[in-house]
Amino acid sequence: MKKSFVGATIFGLFSLLWGGAIAPAFAQSDEALVSHKVMTPEIAMELAQATLKACRKADFQVGVAVVDRFGILQAFVRDRYAGVHTPDTARQKAWTAVSFRTDTAALEELVKSGELTQNITQIKNAMMVGGGVQVLAAGSLVGAVGVSGAPGGDADDDCARKGIETIQDKLEF
Structure with missing residues (x-):
């Protein structure tokens, strides 16, 4: 039970970061390389x-x-x-x-x-x-x-x- 809670917490943080901060940066660029x-x-x-x-x-x-x-x-x-x-x-x-x-x-x-x-x-x-x-x-x-x-x-x-x-x-x- 404890392991799944930790996993869910890490997944939740990842989702928060992906949805709030990281995803828009990727969504705005179609280029193969970034600087x-x-x-x-x-x-x-x-x-x-x-x-x-x-x-x-x-x-x-x-x-x-x-x-x-x-x-x-x-x-x-x-x-x-x-x-x-x-x-x-x-x-x-x-x-x-x-x-x-x-x-x-x-x-x-x-x-x-x-x-x-x-x-x-x-x-x-x-x-x-x-x-x-x-x-x-x-x-x-x-x-x-x-x-x-x-x-x-x-x-x-x-x-x-x-x-x-x-x-x-x-x-x-």
Whole structure:
């Protein structure tokens, strides 16, 4: 019984994503190939370093991961006293933000409110805790930044947003 509930939940989420976000993108294009924008490695590293700097100003020792629009790690920095868990947690937060096309603080609230079931947290690599923030360029997803190590997801999220602000002008096309 439990297995079918998990399957139904994942199917429901897939249906929601397909019907609400993914399907229109496919329906609008009949072309065999698509093109998309991605951050350069230099911009990804600049974002990671700016985010680390924002956390340091708040006296937080963190790890910062930047992934591309497909969830693949582009850059990572870890402050010298950040916890051993921060590399994996930061990457998972960034991966979750691009995978679900939603910031992880919002996903955390949806799980807490019951709008998304707790079972969604069982998806491999999903981290439904604040600190994973999408990076958008002219409204298009180009990646995400994940932060781990500040005292709480809200603080991680704040650092991520401050880091994104420092490079946002370079992303507009």
